[in-house]
Amino acid sequence: MNNDPNTYLDMELLRFSTAGSVDDGKSTLIGRLLYDSKSIFEDQYEAIEQSSKKKGEEQVNLALLTDGLRSEREQGITIDVAYRYFATPKRKFIIADTPGHIQYTRNMVTGASTSNLSIILIDARKGIIEQTHRHTFIASLLGIPHVVFCINKMDLVDYDEATFERIKKETEAFASKLAVKDIHFIPISALKGDNVVNKSENMPWYKGGTLLYLLENIHIGSDHNHIDCRFPVQYVIRPQTDEFHDYRGYAGRIAGGVFKPGDKVVALPSGFSTTVKSIDTFDGEVEEAFAPMSVTMTLEDEIDISRGDMIVRENNQPEVSQDIEVMVCWMSERPLQLRGKYAVKHTSNDARCIVKDIKYKLDINTLHRLEDEKDIAMNDIARVSLRTTKPLFFDAYQKNRVSGSLIIIDEATNETVGAGMIVG
């Protein structure tokens, strides 16, 4: 490991998700990444070594490292999303580690919602299975820009190039039907360490980089929307001190585009036009602000703006409507109610909605639209029409993951029951 403090100061951050069960070698793969990049500490390793021995396991079970809850360790399964962290001198990584079975679709969706990259494991002996379709579809639905298919357990198929090529071709054919922009294939053995951190000597026919090389070098600079200016107002700052007597700043996190002082902007929903006077931070004014920066904006004219409003460019505005089409992933044991009323959170806006129509349920293994199925239960994905109590300012999810996403809340329990991706 490089010990020069300065090399760690200016790194990019890559958030990626993994989905899979113990059988897929997911925990082994994460363990391998952490272990080979020296991100597992000695006391952590000793603790899981002891636990493994206590359970009578021969090898040190790296899954014990990722399964944080007592019930997960007891059952030997991953239930919830766990977040893991590691860094190399090039990048810092946040792993959203999620279970892979169909009954945990909601956890996969949760983990995928904040990821720029998804790792999908395929067992080289089995090839594409139902689960591969499901994981690829979730990555596509959640708008993850990069998907890496790791063809794992290559050691069990004698590191055979033809097997890898066949799976690759089949996966490409399948993925071409989905909205995944950037896909990669790597033949690996997580158990033996082939092509995870170190280049495999067993597969000289593979000319590409290792998984870690890809994670360190993949271009992520364009993952945010830097075209369509969207600034959801989160909080209004009014110091009311002598020094800042008339100061009125709109605080928030840029959801898209690049804002500069002097920009002609419009405040929604009022529709009043004004000009950006300054973009302030604690460290001073900035010349431009882009996603995902948290800033405070001041405007030339005094207009009434509060939390939930959105500041946008005059010539590039989002949809403004009370009728919204969404793909929803249902997360609650209580099924989705047609004509049911729910609370909605979208950017910094709060509203209520009624479910006007359930268009179809999606078979997430085959992607077939089941138009006659209206029972939407936990882990189901469906296309629904919502009518909100007030207009929301939104974009299609595939265009902007911030202004295109919403959550649905059960007003009786206050629980988050649905994740919505707005269809443009």
Added chain:
Amino acid sequence: MQTYNLKHLKELESEAIYVVREVASQFENPVLLFSGGKDSIVCAHIARKAFYPAKIPFPLMHVDTGHNFPETIEFRDKFIKEIGANLIVASVQDSIDQGRVVEEKGFNASRNGLQTTTLLDAIEEHKFDAAMGGARRDEEKARAKERFFSHRDEFGQWDPKNQRPELWNIFNGMKQFGENFRVFPISNWTEMDVWQYVLAEGIELPPLYFAHEREVFSRDGVLMSTSDFIEQKEEEKNMKTTVRFRTIGDMTCTGAVSSEADTLEKIIEEVAATRTTERGTRSDDKRSEAAMEDRKKQGYF
């Protein structure tokens, strides 16, 4: 061509500012828990940035075990004055005097576990509906499962198997009367991120974090500072050596490490090379494999 890309510290800072502003917007009466340790100092720094040029619109609260390092309290008072914030002190000693909790006895006695009652009582007394803290997911395996917005029932309990899903950066702070939230703005930071940020931002920290000479004794492989609050066994001999603290809790459960790192640069070098976890010096985590999970379920921070 101009590239629009935030480096990792700026992105983490932006995320934390967003979370703190979300708390100020969604809750009526939030509080920031402040221990005087580096993570809570970073949280207070973030809160200051989030509302500038206005002041932090909520108080800070220290749950005081009464067994603090004197350096922590000195630093705390100076820091609070400097940022112009309100400080509330919730005292474990008061909880003991009121008979709310009973002090542990013996060599490993600590008031760490008693803090939970004091914290829950203070939340109730001040009617706080959200308590922010500097806990990080990389610290401990149960904390790796925490949400940014962590829902607590009216007993302050955490139900890890039944957590609300947290999607994108849309936080659901809706609750029934009497329930409250714990919020962790720096969830995604690692120990290294915190140190780099402290260096990059020029944040002042208590001197305990830097190598200094101290009288210590060794217990279970951890160097403990000698103090009136810990009963030493006969074979636990005092020695003077150069140490620093990686975390700062109270004196009864926080151990030191041998170190010569007396500047931030040297500490970062040491953190990069170190092979044990930060909380390895915390005896409160070592009571069992699920020590943290169990304490959190009861309402521990």
